[in-house]
Amino acid sequence: MHIVVCVKQVPDTKIIKINPKTNTLDRRSAPAILNPYDAHAVQEAVKIKEKTGGTISVLSMGPPQATAVIKKSIEIGADRGYLISDRAFAGADTLATSYALSKALERINKELPVDMVICGKHAIDGDTGQVGPGIARRMDIPPVTNVIEVTEVNQKEKTVLIKRKLTNGYELIQSEIPCLLTVEKEINGIEYSPMPNMIRAARYEPIIWAVSDLEKVERTQLGLKGSPTIVGKMFTPPRPEGGKRLEGPADEQVKQLMDVLMEKKDLLSIQSSK
Amino acid sequence: MNLDDYRGVWVFIEQNERNIEGVSLELLGAGRKLADKLEVPLAGFLLGHEIKSVANQVISYGADEVYLVDHPVLKQYRTESYMQGVMLLARKYKPEIILYGATPNGKDLASAVATDLSTGLTADTTMLDVDVTNRLLEASRPAFGGNIMATILCKKHRPQMATVRPKVMKALDPDSARVGKIIEEKIDLKEEDMRTKVLQIVNDVTKKVSIADAHVIVCGGKGMGDLQNFQLIHELADTIGASVGGTRDVVEAGWLPHEQQVGQTGETVTPKIYFAIGISGAIQHVVGMKNSEFIIAINKDPNAPIFDVATYGIVGDALEIVPKLIEQFKQLRTEKGGEMSYA
Ligand SMILES: Cc1cc2nc3c(=O)[nH]c(=O)nc-3n(C[C@H](O)[C@H](O)[C@H](O)COP(=O)(O)OP(=O)(O)OC[C@H]3O[C@@H](n4cnc5c(N)ncnc54)[C@H](O)[C@@H]3O)c2cc1C
Numbered sequence: 052m053h054i055v056v057c058v059k060q061v062p063d064t065k066i067i068k069i070n071p072k073t074n075t076l077d078r079r080s081a082p083a084i085l086n087p088y089d090a091h092a093v094q095e096a097v098k099i100k101e102k103t104g105g106t107i108s109v110l111s112m113g114p115p116q117a118t119a120v121i122k123k124s125i126e127i128g129a130d131r132g133y134l135i136s137d138r139a140f141a142g143a144d145t146l147a148t149s150y151a152l153s154k155a156l157e158r159i160n161k162e163l164p165v166d167m168v169i170c171g172k173h174a175i176d177g178d179t180g181q182v183g184p185g186i187a188r189r190m191d192i193p194p195v196t197n198v199i200e201v202t203e204v205n206q207k208e209k210t211v212l213i214k215r216k217l218t219n220g221y222e223l224i225q226s227e228i229p230c231l232l233t234v235e236k237e238i239n240g241i242e243y244s245p246m247p248n249m250i251r252a253a254r255y256e257p258i259i260w261a262v263s264d265l266e267k268v269e270r271t272q273l274g275l276k277g278s279p280t281i282v283g284k285m286f287t288p289p290r291p292e293g294g295k296r297l298e299g300p301a302d303e304q305v306k307q308l309m310d311v312l313m314e315k316k317d318l319l320s321i322q323s324s325k
Numbered sequence: 326m327n328l329d330d331y332r333g334v335w336v337f338i339e340q341n342e343r344n345i346e347g348v349s350l351e352l353l354g355a356g357r358k359l360a361d362k363l364e365v366p367l368a369g370f371l372l373g374h375e376i377k378s379v380a381n382q383v384i385s386y387g388a389d390e391v392y393l394v395d396h397p398v399l400k401q402y403r404t405e406s407y408m409q410g411v412m413l414l415a416r417k418y419k420p421e422i423i424l425y426g427a428t429p430n431g432k433d434l435a436s437a438v439a440t441d442l443s444t445g446l447t448a449d450t451t452m453l454d455v456d457v458t459n460r461l462l463e464a465s466r467p468a469f470g471g472n473i474m475a476t477i478l479c480k481k482h483r484p485q486m487a488t489v490r491p492k493v494m495k496a497l498d499p500d501s502a503r504v505g506k507i508i509e510e511k512i513d514l515k516e517e518d519m520r521t522k523v524l525q526i527v528n529d530v531t532k533k534v535s536i537a538d539a540h541v542i543v544c545g546g547k548g549m550g551d552l553q554n555f556q557l558i559h560e561l562a563d564t565i566g567a568s569v570g571g572t573r574d575v576v577e578a579g580w581l582p583h584e585q586q587v588g589q590t591g592e593t594v595t596p597k598i599y600f601a602i603g604i605s606g607a608i609q610h611v612v613g614m615k616n617s618e619f620i621i622a623i624n625k626d627p628n629a630p631i632f633d634v635a636t637y638g639i640v641g642d643a644l645e646i647v648p649k650l651i652e653q654f655k656q657l658r659t660e661k662g663g664e665m666s667y668a
């Protein structure tokens with residue numbers, strides 16, 4: 052089994068703070084991390100490999116600093132890491148991103164045929180969830196999104212059994228291999244990295260490719276040029292007035308609120324249990 | 326690509342056993358406005374097996390046309406087969422705009438179709454409009470960059486596509502007298518060609534009432550301080566028979582499972598009463614709850630943006646106020662000897 056996991060470096064939105072004056076992001080406050088969903092994707096690859104054996108590669112597109120998320124993936128248990136990094140990739144929307152990643156996957160596939168690609172459900176900085184299915188289309192392999200369990204991998208038959216989350220419940224899907232999965236967080240818990248992985252990660256040097264290292268790339272499909280969507284304008288939504296505001300002693304506030312709620316019989320009423 | 330070859334506003338009608346997803350009906354409502362501004366027909370398109378009976382419903386909710394692709398292979402949603410259906414329709418009829426609900430299947434389908442049509446797709450939109458002069462779809466969503474919205478445009482490619490959050494648009498009242506055109510399209514699909522199979526669909530009945538359907542929600546934020554204080558949120562909810570929600574920060578802290586997160590990356594909710602307690606009111610949270618009927622905010626910071634959307638704001642310490650509220654409600658219940666109920 053050769054599994055390739057796509058991993059993205061994102062600002063940590065948990066820590067990132069919004070400047071209350073300008074209403075914009077305070078970038079200095081945000082350390083860059085491995086997209087949390089992608090950490091689960093790597094962990095799932097590790098779990099699959101424990102059963103099937105094989106190789107786990109990780110692939111990222113980003114600036115040179117993004118090697119950090121590749122090292123992090125090695126800690127979790129990946130075997131090798133590729134970073135595609137080039138000015139020409141900058142400003143890519145999801146269409147251009149899936150194009151660039153699929154070109155890198157083509158080269159990886161030549162080195163060692165790929166059986167499965169795993170992506171996160173979405174990246175927490177943009178939350179689109181569009182890159183995974185895009186890669187699957189470009190590689191012409193079936194995508195299975197919102198995966199909550201990889202139930203069985205049958206290498207002989209070249210099939211996988213997968214639980215896919217739906218709005219109310221889940222479905223059990225059988226897919227041919229190769230295929231592409233995008234995973235939810237509940238698929239697994241991230242385990243503590245064993246010491247040897249940590250040491251390997253610290254020393255690991257990812258393979259870095261520029262556009263010129265990839266074959267048959269249409270430059271017009273890369274980066275900003277290859278992105279059909281653009282940000283037209285940014286705006287602060289009109290601030291609604293807000294309603295009544297209560298200040299003062301807590302008892303008084305609570306009493307007033309209760310009075311209002313009791314008046315709103317159409318919203319809430321107390322029914323006698325008989 | 327000649328952009329003028331593309332005309333019409335289309336909505337993907339997601340159905341499951343002939344039941345139409347709520348968001349598809351909401352999109353017909355939103356699409357109606359866009360189509361009227363652009364002076365073009367509004368179409369719903371529908372894939373599945375034995376689904377003809379659904380077409381009239383689509384018309385009653387505002388469509389002028391319904392495109393139908395009916396085939397046994399389309400019985401259950403699968404990216405592979407559904408996208409072939411959509412590609413067939415989109416290539417033949419060339420709509421200028423296609424909207425999909427931001428459901429697991431809607432997002433999956435739209436992402437695949439956008440790749441093959443090599444066009445732009447805006448994810449999880451919460452506001453829709455059109456620039457009539459340039460016939461541009463203006464799809465807006467909260468931006469990663471503060472309390473701001475970004476409008477995403479797709480100028481040079483058609484169709485312009487967006488997925489739209491459930492429950493932020495309004496469906497029209499159905500009008501069974503409306504007439505429209507039903508166009509059936511043949512498709513050639515073979516089960517043997519499919520690389521995926523749906524073996525089983527399991528509806529999770531054990532799951533508690535999902536907060537998306539709750540009438541009353543008590544939602545707590547990071548301002549509750551810690552997991553122990555957060556129990557006050559559960560206690561208030563239990564007392565009044567409400568469901569519990571949380572902000573993303575609360576979910577990240579592990580105080581609640583992700584299913585209970587309200588907002589851009591969680592659920593969109595429209596209950597009758599929404600308590601926002603210890604919540605700052607970041608845009609990603611607000612887009613998920615601002616259509617609630619009656620919003621009560623409790624926050625100790627008088628400048629918290631949550632007060633801008635609150636019908637009723639209490640400036641104060643939640644740890645002091647919530648226990649008093651619980652006490653009041655409990656007292657009311659004993660006095661009247663009954664349960665809370667909601668109209
Ligand atoms: C791409 C992206 C997607 C996101 N999606 C979501 C989403 O779906 N849902 C979501 O909720 N967020 C989402 N967020 C996060 C969002 O931007 C905010 O960070 C988050 O909503 C803040 O949560 P909070 O209000 O609980 O915490 P805080 O912002 O820390 O606010 C806590 C509030 O509690 C008040 N407070 C403190 N102590 C007390 C007290 N004792 N009594 C009363 N009030 C008190 C404070 O004044 C403050 O206003 C997303 C962010 C990004 C970047």
Ligand SMILES: Nc1ncnc2c1ncn2[C@@H]1O[C@H](COP(=O)(O)O)[C@@H](O)[C@H]1O
Pocket residue numbers: 056057058059060086088089092110111112113145148152169170171172173174175177178179180181182183
């Ligand atoms: N620049 C990138 N490099 C590697 N993988 C990416 C990149 N962008 C997106 N992905 C993958 O696609 C998934 C979905 O991202 P998105 O569509 O941006 O929400 C992520 O969880 C990653 O697995």
